[in-house]
Amino acid sequence: NAGVTQTPKFQVLKTGQSMTLQCAQDMNHEYMSWYRQDPGMGLRLIHYSVGAGITDQGEVPNGYNVSRSTTEDFPLRLLSAAPSQTSVYFCASSRTGGSNQPQHFGDGTRLSIL
Amino acid sequence: ELKVEQNPLFLSMQEGKNYTIYCNYSTTSDRLYWYRQDPGKSLESLFVLLSNGAVKQEGRLMASLDTKARLSTLHITAAVHDLSATYFCAVVPLTVNDMRFGAGTRLTVKP
Numbered sequence: 613n614a615g616v617t618q619t620p621k622f623q624v625l626k627t628g629q630s631m632t633l634q635c636a637q638d639m640n641h642e643y644m645s646w647y648r649q650d651p652g653m654g655l656r657l658i659h660y661s662v663g664a665g666i667t668d669q670g671e672v673p674n675g676y677n678v679s680r681s682t683t684e685d686f687p688l689r690l691l692s693a694a695p696s697q698t699s700v701y702f703c704a705s706s707r708t709g710g711s712n713q714p715q716h717f718g719d720g721t722r723l724s725i726l
Numbered sequence: 727e728l729k730v731e732q733n734p735l736f737l738s739m740q741e742g743k744n745y746t747i748y749c750n751y752s753t754t755s756d757r758l759y760w761y762r763q764d765p766g767k768s769l770e771s772l773f774v775l776l777s778n779g780a781v782k783q784e785g786r787l788m789a790s791l792d793t794k795a796r797l798s799t800l801h802i803t804a805a806v807h808d809l810s811a812t813y814f815c816a817v818v819p820l821t822v823n824d825m826r827f828g829a830g831t832r833l834t835v836k837p
Contacts (some may be wrong), residue, residue, distance in 0.1 A: 654827035714771035
Protein backbone atom coordinates (compact mmCIF):
# COMPACT_ATOMS: atom_id res chain seq x y z
CA ASN A 613 0.00 0.00 0.00
CA ALA A 614 1.81 3.15 -1.24
CA GLY A 615 -0.26 5.70 0.72
CA VAL A 616 0.59 9.28 -0.33
CA THR A 617 3.30 9.59 -2.98
CA GLN A 618 5.03 12.87 -3.76
CA THR A 619 7.37 13.58 -6.65
CA PRO A 620 9.99 14.85 -7.01
CA LYS A 621 11.72 14.51 -3.63
CA PHE A 622 14.16 17.32 -4.36
CA GLN A 623 14.09 20.19 -6.86
CA VAL A 624 16.14 23.30 -7.53
CA LEU A 625 14.59 26.08 -9.61
CA LYS A 626 15.63 29.47 -10.80
CA THR A 627 13.56 32.52 -9.96
CA GLY A 628 10.72 32.91 -12.44
CA GLN A 629 10.55 29.27 -13.48
CA SER A 630 7.35 27.30 -13.11
CA MET A 631 6.90 23.74 -12.03
CA THR A 632 4.37 21.24 -10.75
CA LEU A 633 4.72 19.17 -7.61
CA GLN A 634 2.90 15.89 -7.95
CA CYS A 635 0.85 14.17 -5.27
CA ALA A 636 -1.05 10.90 -5.59
CA GLN A 637 -2.86 8.74 -3.06
CA ASP A 638 -4.21 5.23 -3.44
CA MET A 639 -6.53 5.14 -0.41
CA ASN A 640 -9.61 6.55 -2.15
CA HIS A 641 -9.49 9.57 0.17
CA GLU A 642 -11.77 12.48 -0.64
CA TYR A 643 -9.76 15.14 1.23
CA MET A 644 -6.32 16.20 0.05
CA SER A 645 -4.17 19.14 1.04
CA TRP A 646 -0.83 20.85 0.48
CA TYR A 647 1.33 22.35 3.23
CA ARG A 648 4.62 24.12 3.29
CA GLN A 649 7.00 23.73 6.22
CA ASP A 650 9.44 26.45 7.11
CA PRO A 651 11.80 26.45 10.11
CA GLY A 652 10.11 27.60 13.31
CA MET A 653 6.69 27.99 11.66
CA GLY A 654 5.19 24.53 11.69
CA LEU A 655 3.13 23.58 8.66
CA ARG A 656 0.99 26.11 6.84
CA LEU A 657 -1.91 25.09 4.64
CA ILE A 658 -1.63 26.26 1.02
CA HIS A 659 -4.68 24.72 -0.70
CA TYR A 660 -7.01 21.86 -0.03
CA SER A 661 -9.66 19.82 -1.83
CA VAL A 662 -12.69 18.03 -0.42
CA GLY A 663 -13.25 16.00 -3.57
CA ALA A 664 -12.67 15.83 -7.31
CA GLY A 665 -13.42 19.16 -8.94
CA ILE A 666 -13.48 21.09 -5.65
CA THR A 667 -10.58 23.12 -4.30
CA ASP A 668 -10.21 25.93 -1.79
CA GLN A 669 -7.54 28.23 -0.45
CA GLY A 670 -5.77 27.73 2.82
CA GLU A 671 -3.66 30.09 4.88
CA VAL A 672 -0.93 30.89 2.31
CA PRO A 673 -2.30 30.36 -1.24
CA ASN A 674 -0.58 33.20 -3.11
CA GLY A 675 1.77 32.05 -5.88
CA TYR A 676 0.29 28.56 -6.04
CA ASN A 677 -2.43 26.90 -8.09
CA VAL A 678 -4.09 23.53 -7.66
CA SER A 679 -6.61 21.38 -9.49
CA ARG A 680 -8.32 18.10 -8.65
CA SER A 681 -9.46 16.30 -11.75
CA THR A 682 -9.40 12.85 -10.14
CA THR A 683 -9.77 11.53 -6.61
CA GLU A 684 -6.21 10.19 -6.68
CA ASP A 685 -4.20 13.21 -7.84
CA PHE A 686 -3.73 16.69 -6.44
CA PRO A 687 -0.87 18.58 -8.17
CA LEU A 688 0.49 21.88 -6.87
CA ARG A 689 1.72 24.40 -9.43
CA LEU A 690 4.18 27.18 -8.80
CA LEU A 691 3.41 29.80 -11.41
CA SER A 692 6.59 31.91 -11.21
CA ALA A 693 8.98 30.66 -8.54
CA ALA A 694 10.35 33.13 -6.00
CA PRO A 695 13.07 32.62 -3.37
CA SER A 696 10.38 33.01 -0.66
CA GLN A 697 8.90 29.75 -1.90
CA THR A 698 11.98 27.81 -0.87
CA SER A 699 10.52 25.30 1.56
CA VAL A 700 9.60 21.70 2.19
CA TYR A 701 6.20 20.86 0.73
CA PHE A 702 3.99 18.13 2.12
CA CYS A 703 0.89 16.64 0.59
CA ALA A 704 -1.62 14.92 2.85
CA SER A 705 -4.92 13.10 2.55
CA SER A 706 -7.75 11.83 4.73
CA ARG A 707 -10.99 9.98 4.14
CA THR A 708 -13.13 13.13 4.20
CA GLY A 709 -12.70 16.75 5.23
CA GLY A 710 -14.92 16.19 8.23
CA SER A 711 -13.30 12.88 9.04
CA ASN A 712 -12.17 12.17 12.54
CA GLN A 713 -9.25 10.27 11.11
CA PRO A 714 -5.81 11.91 10.97
CA GLN A 715 -4.27 12.95 7.70
CA HIS A 716 -1.70 10.74 6.01
CA PHE A 717 1.36 12.67 4.87
CA GLY A 718 3.68 12.09 1.95
CA ASP A 719 7.46 12.14 2.34
CA GLY A 720 7.75 15.75 1.20
CA THR A 721 9.38 17.68 -1.64
CA ARG A 722 12.39 19.81 -0.78
CA LEU A 723 12.32 22.81 -3.08
CA SER A 724 15.03 25.45 -3.44
CA ILE A 725 14.56 28.60 -5.49
CA LEU A 726 17.74 30.38 -6.50
CA GLU B 727 -7.71 34.48 12.97
CA LEU B 728 -7.02 31.01 14.28
CA LYS B 729 -3.78 30.76 16.22
CA VAL B 730 -2.21 27.62 17.59
CA GLU B 731 0.56 28.11 20.11
CA GLN B 732 2.82 25.41 21.46
CA ASN B 733 5.20 25.68 24.33
CA PRO B 734 7.91 25.10 24.91
CA LEU B 735 9.39 25.26 21.41
CA PHE B 736 12.55 23.51 22.52
CA LEU B 737 12.81 20.94 25.27
CA SER B 738 15.87 19.08 26.46
CA MET B 739 15.17 16.30 28.93
CA GLN B 740 17.08 13.69 30.82
CA GLU B 741 16.08 10.10 30.30
CA GLY B 742 13.64 8.94 32.93
CA LYS B 743 12.14 12.38 33.58
CA ASN B 744 8.57 13.54 33.00
CA TYR B 745 7.45 16.62 31.13
CA THR B 746 4.41 18.21 29.46
CA ILE B 747 4.04 20.02 26.16
CA TYR B 748 1.19 22.51 25.90
CA CYS B 749 -0.96 23.45 22.91
CA ASN B 750 -3.28 26.46 23.13
CA TYR B 751 -5.64 27.47 20.33
CA SER B 752 -7.80 30.49 19.76
CA THR B 753 -11.02 29.22 18.18
CA THR B 754 -13.78 26.74 18.87
CA SER B 755 -12.78 23.28 17.77
CA ASP B 756 -13.73 19.69 18.46
CA ARG B 757 -10.79 18.06 16.71
CA LEU B 758 -7.20 18.20 17.82
CA TYR B 759 -4.35 16.11 16.48
CA TRP B 760 -0.83 15.36 17.67
CA TYR B 761 1.87 14.40 15.17
CA ARG B 762 5.49 13.39 15.47
CA GLN B 763 8.22 14.28 12.97
CA ASP B 764 11.73 12.86 12.93
CA PRO B 765 14.46 14.97 11.27
CA GLY B 766 14.15 14.96 7.50
CA LYS B 767 11.08 12.74 7.65
CA SER B 768 7.35 13.04 7.18
CA LEU B 769 4.72 13.45 9.89
CA GLU B 770 3.34 10.49 11.79
CA SER B 771 -0.02 10.64 13.53
CA LEU B 772 0.09 10.04 17.29
CA PHE B 773 -3.32 10.96 18.68
CA VAL B 774 -6.73 12.23 17.59
CA LEU B 775 -8.74 13.97 20.33
CA LEU B 776 -12.38 14.56 19.51
CA SER B 777 -14.19 15.71 22.63
CA ASN B 778 -13.82 17.66 25.81
CA GLY B 779 -12.02 15.60 28.41
CA ALA B 780 -10.65 13.12 25.86
CA VAL B 781 -7.52 11.34 27.02
CA LYS B 782 -5.46 8.95 24.95
CA GLN B 783 -2.30 7.07 25.85
CA GLU B 784 0.27 5.20 23.81
CA GLY B 785 3.36 3.94 25.58
CA ARG B 786 5.09 6.82 27.37
CA LEU B 787 2.91 9.49 25.76
CA MET B 788 -0.48 10.67 26.96
CA ALA B 789 -2.56 13.39 25.33
CA SER B 790 -5.57 15.22 26.72
CA LEU B 791 -8.02 17.85 25.50
CA ASP B 792 -9.91 20.58 27.34
CA THR B 793 -12.11 22.29 24.74
CA LYS B 794 -13.43 24.85 27.22
CA ALA B 795 -9.92 26.06 28.01
CA ARG B 796 -8.87 25.51 24.37
CA LEU B 797 -5.90 23.56 25.62
CA SER B 798 -4.33 20.22 24.84
CA THR B 799 -1.39 18.64 26.62
CA LEU B 800 1.07 15.96 25.60
CA HIS B 801 2.60 14.36 28.68
CA ILE B 802 5.82 12.40 28.48
CA THR B 803 6.47 9.84 31.19
CA ALA B 804 9.95 8.47 31.93
CA ALA B 805 11.43 9.79 28.71
CA VAL B 806 13.70 7.62 26.57
CA HIS B 807 16.06 8.61 23.76
CA ASP B 808 13.72 7.20 21.09
CA LEU B 809 11.21 9.92 21.90
CA SER B 810 13.58 12.59 20.55
CA ALA B 811 11.65 14.25 17.69
CA THR B 812 9.56 17.31 16.91
CA TYR B 813 5.96 17.16 18.11
CA PHE B 814 3.19 19.17 16.49
CA CYS B 815 -0.37 19.82 17.54
CA ALA B 816 -2.94 20.70 14.89
CA VAL B 817 -6.47 22.05 15.20
CA VAL B 818 -9.43 22.01 12.82
CA PRO B 819 -11.98 24.76 13.51
CA LEU B 820 -15.65 23.84 13.69
CA THR B 821 -16.65 25.77 10.60
CA VAL B 822 -13.91 25.10 8.04
CA ASN B 823 -11.63 22.28 6.88
CA ASP B 824 -8.54 24.38 7.46
CA MET B 825 -6.11 22.50 9.69
CA ARG B 826 -3.74 24.80 11.54
CA PHE B 827 -0.50 23.58 13.07
CA GLY B 828 1.47 24.81 16.01
CA ALA B 829 5.13 25.71 15.45
CA GLY B 830 6.25 22.41 16.94
CA THR B 831 8.20 21.37 20.03
CA ARG B 832 11.65 20.00 19.36
CA LEU B 833 12.30 17.40 22.04
CA THR B 834 15.78 16.07 22.80
CA VAL B 835 16.12 13.29 25.36
CA LYS B 836 19.63 12.93 26.73
CA PRO B 837 21.04 9.85 28.48
